Amino acid sequence: MTDGAMTGGIDDGIGDAIAATFTRLRTTYDSGRTRPHAWRRAQLDALRRMLREHRDDFAEAVHADLGKPVAETMLTELDLVAAEARFARDRIGLWTRRKPVVMPLALQPAAGWTVAEPKGVVLVIAPWNYPVLLTLEPLADALAAGNAVCVKPSELAPRTSALLARLIPRYLDPDAVAVVEGGAGETGALLAHPFDHVFYTGGERVGRIVMKAAAEHLTPVTLELGGKSPVFVDGTADLAVAARRIAWGRFTNAGQTCVAPDYVLATPDVAEALAERIAVAIREFYGDDPRCSPDYGRIVNVRHVERLRGLLPAAAASTAAPAGPARPTSSLIRVASVFGAVSDMVRRRLGSSGGGPAPDAAGRVVCGGVVDRAARYVAPTVLFGTSPDAPVMREEIFGPILPVLVVRDADAAIRFVNARPRPLAAYVFSRDRATRLAFERRTSSGALGFGLPLGHLLSARLPFGGVGASGMGAYHGKAGFDTFSHVKTVTVKPERPDTLRLVYPPFDAMTRGVVDVLRRLS
Template identity: 55%
Template sequence: MTSDDIAGIVAERRRAFEAGITKPLAWRRQQLNGIRRMLEDHSAEFEAAVAADLHRNPTETQLADVNVVLSEVAHALRHLKSWAAPKRASLPLALQPAKGWVVREPLGVALVIAPWNYPIQLLLGPVVAAIAAGNAVVMKPSELAPATSAVFAKLVPDYLDARAVAVVEGAVEETTALLAKRFDHIFYTGGARVGRIVAEAAAKHLTPITLELGGKSPVYVDDSVHLETAARRIAWGKYFNAGQTCVAPDYLLGTREVLDAVVPLIEKAVREFYGSDPQASGDYARIVNPGRFDALAGMLGDGTAVLGG
């Protein structure tokens, strides 16, 4: 896709917004129900795509991706009317007898740039919010989850209004071309390095942004908890999606006595969940690509304790 193609896609969504297509609540409900139907009608296809990208078990995909988005859709549909309704606002005495309201208006055209680790949830979640607010949307799935990206490119035009909602596939070149265009809001999920690039590009147009970036997630264990239960929960949280979760446990904190007791229990839980050879387990996902695998393998020589093999 060329830069001119991308410029045309963005311009078409802006024309749709300026024509008022996205503002009626009936249109917003139709699009939200379209997202719901897309996920329900093609559940198996999405499961297969995520399995191809991440070797993810279908149960994990339903739990962490599909069901989360369906809940977002249901929540938005339930509250859409009240969210959009004008709200009375108090005014100072100097302006009496005037009356005031806060009227929420759509911003315009939103760009949603998604990561690869939860390629359904982290694309459609922000899209649900953008559509519920009455915006046109350009969706950019992650090129590192190409099977899931291809499913979105195929299905979105069948379920959502193609005048106002579009999918742009591609990698760095396409994302760079998108960021060169003016949007009214950009939602990016990913790491700090690319987050800085997104922020710099948005600043040129004074575009507001939402950056959902990763952080650190320590786990503190004390001697008041049931250690075997804690160990199973820690193992589940850490190894879900092969640990590729921004809020997965990063490290444990506790007294030496507690840690000496809980570490063997975590190892036991990992074996119970995935067997003695996790590579042969149908329940264990995979690192997304060789580059990420090599980066993680490089950490094994720095003295970091690795649990579960």
């Protein structure tokens, strides 16, 4: 995931305000106010009510910031937060219940158990790409665990940030939940305080800064970062289904999703046909000119538009828009699909690569390649025959560009993935059981999806988190509750009979005999 800036200073007035906010949250937490289950449930109910009563406001704010379609905001942000809050609310009693543990024979009679307690005052630093979901979902988990919470929305989504700052104090306990708006200066000022946990979603560069700042206070961190999430496709997959699912996962939110498919590794028998079928799926989803589609979003700012332009082949990245209707007719879609099927058959029988990739290391543009800086528009773009050394393969794309690379087989794909930093997700489209098992056992990623991109992001029952360069820690559901909780061990032993007298010094023959018996019985 790409970052905003983390540089710049802050004036004393803002620093004093942040210090006062931290002190207020600490005072509230120390009072015990956030610990009762009734308070936690009330906050989660209020969070859901806020989303329900201001659905249109949130949709409008996200659209203003990202050009995101209303339906997409509802499905991928508001509904997911509401589901997370409901899921956690209904399980607080279960998750906080004592968990008995059998004690060693040498300590009997004795009992032991673990209990989850809140960590204290926690900080949630949210990104801009899903400005509601990635702010409020970790907030819901932190509230379920009984913490006081400071939320820092992204300044790169200013309309959504302002809306959160206005609504959260109206619906949630203002003494226990605070919103701090601003940029890098405010984030730095927040990190100067000894929070009990810092939860950061964003890019690796700023993740290092957050972790370094937290280390000054020995504050534990959860880092939800990103990386280049690969997709592998072989000849056993249904190419039409794979193409639609890959296109959906890649181009939702204009590709600005941390677990979106970042590049495709495909075997030679299907690689070019798959690239063409993904182009067909794009036309099915967004029409001949996605710029005119109400269902296709925009890039967050001009800086990222220019960054993405630099990843395209030199011959692409024009600002000219293709002519044509907003959506293709059904007959055009059928013709394109038939053409794709015929192309598959011809290539399989002739073994042709269709002319091969262009000399540009980024590959040949199969579709898209159009950039409109003023409109913050980058067309959904598919590249075929991309070199592993191309600029588009050197960083997380985080935008609507999808390179398709040709690999010999699944073993080559696994070596390719393992030679790079471990990704936040990996996806496989193959019906071959041995291939699936090989990816499960021989690759490491935050999550692995067979035939389904983004699926683990949508379930409160599945932990979501990275590994290595893609992050540390996890959340969603029980995993989120655990992230914001400290699991405390409790032991108890009655005063009488004082069986420990059998092992007290001095260690005479009888004591040594007792210890020997206990050792054999343990």
